[in-house]
Each structure stands twice: as structure tokens, then as C-alpha cells.
Amino acid sequence: MxxxxxxxxxxxxxxxxxxxxxxWWPGETPFEVAVGAVLTQNTNWRNVEKAIGNLKREGLLDPVSLHAVPRERLAELIRPAGYYNIKADRLHNLLTVIVNDCAADVDIFLSGAVDELRQRLVSIRGVGLETADSIILYAAGKPTFxxxxxxxxxxxxxxxxxxxxxxxxxxxxxxxxxxxxxxxxxxxxxxxxxxxxxFCKKRAVCSGCPLEPFPHTVEETV
Ligand code: SF4
Missing domain, CATH: 1.10.1670 (Endonuclease Iii, domain 2)
Structure with a gap:
């Protein structure tokens, strides 16, 4: 066995x-990846790209500039990503830590051991485990699954x-x-x-799936 x-x-x-x-992960800088990780919750990547495109076009894709944007304006700019008021709050919470606690230095924000960084991230209101791990893996380049x-x-x-x-x-x-x-x-x-x-959608498409040869049982309600 x-x-x-x-x-x-x-x-x-x-x-x-x-x-x-x-x-993965599409993003030109660790900061852009971190912003994308917050915006991608409950939406597809194409919508995130539109939101990030808006921030880039306005020259706001750096911690200080983005932190200074009024909340309503931020929500409007990231509207394509959906749940834009909630995400504007989450983004602002993340930016506040980067700017106020890390001298607006993303390298400092992403520094430290994985456990320490994970703790820092999940203590930010609105940053859940998946978002935290995405930032650690794809923005900080540290091994967390x-x-x-x-x-x-x-x-x-x-x-x-x-x-x-x-x-x-x-x-x-x-x-x-x-x-x-x-x-x-x-x-x-x-x-x-x-x-x-x-393949492994709500309704599984096992026929032709690369994992089809391995033992599996499909409950359509999963
Ligand atoms: S073979 Fe496995 S991974 Fe592929 S769709 Fe079926 S249950 Fe999902």
C-alpha cells in the first residue's frame, strides 16, 4: 500500500x-501579488486583473499611494473584483500594517519565518488562512501549502x-x-x-481526468 x-x-x-x-502567480511585484491575493477571494482572476489594471492606470500600485486613497474611491477602483466595499476595507487593513508597522516597506512586511509571517497576516482583519498562505507562498516566496x-x-x-x-x-x-x-x-x-x-468541479468529470487512474469516490454534493 x-x-x-x-x-x-x-x-x-x-x-x-x-x-x-x-x-503562478501572475503579478509584477510581491506587492501586486499581495493585493491580488486579497482581491481574488470569491471571484475569478479576470476580474482581479481589471481591478489591478485600474490601480495601475491611476499610478496607485504602491503601499503609500494606495493607503492614502479614500475608502470610497478605493472601492470604486476595485469594483470589477466584486464585494468591493468589503475588499476595500480588507485592503486598507493590510495597507495600514505595511505603512504604519513596516515603514511602507513590503520586504519588511514579508520578512521572517513562515509561522511568524502567517501570524502577522492572519492578525489583519479580513485576511483569512488561504489569503495569508497565498501571500506567503506567492508574494514572499516561502514554503507554505x-x-x-x-x-x-x-x-x-x-x-x-x-x-x-x-x-x-x-x-x-x-x-x-x-x-x-x-x-x-x-x-x-x-x-x-x-x-x-x-475536471474536479462540483459535478465531477472523472472521465479523462489526469487523476482518474487513482481510487476515488464521487459524492455529487461535495
Ligand atoms: S478523477 Fe478524481 S480528481 Fe478527477 S474529477 Fe474524478 S474525483 Fe475529481
Whole structure:
């Protein structure tokens, strides 16, 4: 019987072989990636790109300029990303920490060990675990595994976790089974998102899926 580490490695190989490199995360700077991580909650990336495009066009994509934008104006600029009032608040909370606690220096904000940085991020109102881990992995370039709905869906269907597994249970499953390699974690999460969008949807499309050869059970309600 293969170990969890062997199973997860086999999944990675199958996904990579089918999909190839995903080139995540689209963003020119760590700051842009962090902003994108806040904006991408509950929307698709195309909408985030429009919102970030608005900020760029206005010359606001730096911590000091963006922090100084009145909340209503910020909400208007990021409107394409949806939930724009909530996201404007979350973004402002993040910017306040960068500007007031880190001298507006994104490198300082993203410094420190993974656990320390994660603690700093989740203590910001509106920054949840997935957003925090996305910022750590894709903006800071440090090894933390990002978990999302797609990860849960695949892992439950493949019997790797129970349905009531917590975010940190799922994160530990991957981190305890794989080497703490930033590039591996980067690619693996991106591949799972691709899998979830194309095959492991709410209504699973197992036929032709790269993980079809591995044991799985589909409950359509997952
Ligand atoms: S084989 Fe089915 S259950 Fe497994 S990942 Fe693919 S779509 Fe999801």
C-alpha cells in the first residue's frame, strides 16, 4: 500500500504531465501579488486583473499611494473584483500594517519565518488562512501549502481526508508528506486549481481526468 507521500507525489506527476507548468502567480511585484491575493477571494482572476489594471492606470500600485486613497474611491477602483466595499476595507487593513508597522516597506512586511509571517497576516482583519498562505507562498516566496475549495474536493473524493477536515488538517497533510519546497508548493496548488476548474468541479468529470487512474469516490454534493 503506497504511503501518503507516494500518493501525493504520484498525483503531482500526473497533473504536471497533463497540464505542464502553470506559471503562478501572475503579478509584477510581491506587492501586486499581495493585493491580488486579497482581491481574488470569491471571484475569478479576470476580474482581479481589471481591478489591478485600474490601480495601475491611476499610478496607485504602491503601499503609500494606495493607503492614502479614500475608502470610497478605493472601492470604486476595485469594483470589477466584486464585494468591493468589503475588499476595500480588507485592503486598507493590510495597507495600514505595511505603512504604519513596516515603514511602507513590503520586504519588511514579508520578512521572517513562515509561522511568524502567517501570524502577522492572519492578525489583519479580513485576511483569512488561504489569503495569508497565498501571500506567503506567492508574494514572499516561502514554503507554505495553500489550501482551497478545489483541494478539499479532490482530497475528500480521493479519500485522503474526511469531509470535516479543517484547513490546517489539509495543509498538514501536504506539508508532512512533501519536501518544504517553495517551487513544488507553488506548482502543486496551481495544478490543483487547474484540476478543479477543468475536471474536479462540483459535478465531477472523472472521465479523462489526469487523476482518474487513482481510487476515488464521487459524492455529487461535495
Ligand atoms: S478523477 Fe474524478 S474525483 Fe478524481 S480528481 Fe478527477 S474529477 Fe475529481
Amino acid at each position: 503506497p504511503s501518503t507521500a507516494e500518493i501525493l507525489k504520484s498525483y503531482y506527476d500526473a497533473l504536471y504531465e497533463r497540464f505542464g507548468p502553470q506559471h 495553500v489550501v482551497d475549495t478545489y483541494t478539499f474536493r479532490m482530497a475528500v473524493r480521493h479519500g485522503l481526508v474526511f469531509e470535516d477536515a479543517s484547513y490546517d488538517d489539509m495543509k498538514s497533510l501536504f506539508e508532512n508528506s512533501l519536501p518544504a519546497d517553495t517551487q513544488l508548493f507553488n506548482e502543486y496548488h496551481a495544478l490543483i486549481v487547474r484540476l478543479g476548474k477543468e
